[in-house]
Amino acid sequence: MKKTERATEIHARLSRRYPEPEPALHWSDPWQLLVATALSAQCTDERVNKVTPIFFEKWPTIADAAGADVMEVEEVVRSTGFFRNKARNIKAAATRIMEVYSGEVPRSMAELITLGGVARKTASIVLANAFGINEGIAVDTHVKRLAFRMGLTAKTDPVQIEKDLMPLYPREQWGDINHYLVFFGREVCPARKPKCDICELNDICPKKGVK
């Protein structure tokens, strides 16, 4: 089977498995999604969802976050790991949004990645889910692993993987394909023990039975 056919088939089958894609992160506006995604680096979304309600109760608005005491933010986000970087980045991002973007989360890749701690992955998530804009495909640990196992890329660098994936899908599917690969990766094809015996992509998987 050709790579393009396999890519299309993966989307078709997973779109049936996940009829209504929604991020597992809890959020109610673009800023909240930005913060939640920033906190999700090397951390489970479940853990992030325990932290964000406390964060947004303490600092409800972007202006509040911009004026927050970094040490207090560190305490709140500590359990998500990398807490010093994350606390500093969130405050810096909030400050820049207030000063440069009139207090509104910017709606383009070019602008979003000027915020500290925000690169293509986080920007793509915010653009796709909060604004319905598909400027890129978010490549996180799950997309990286699934794209490799399903033979959609041979690269290891997320930027290169994104370039391999983009031509395989029409732009309007870019947000969904991320969601599908993340959820399917979590539920069926995790890093350690892939469940090849119950996998509905088994027949088109180049690495079935292989680690």
Next chain:
DNA sequence: CTCCCGATAT
């Protein structure tokens, strides 16, 4: 390439 870093599963 290294460093940031806590929580959880194996």
Next chain:
DNA sequence: ATATCAGGAG
């Protein structure tokens, strides 16, 4: 004890 979890920066 070690690998992994919705990464990003120097």
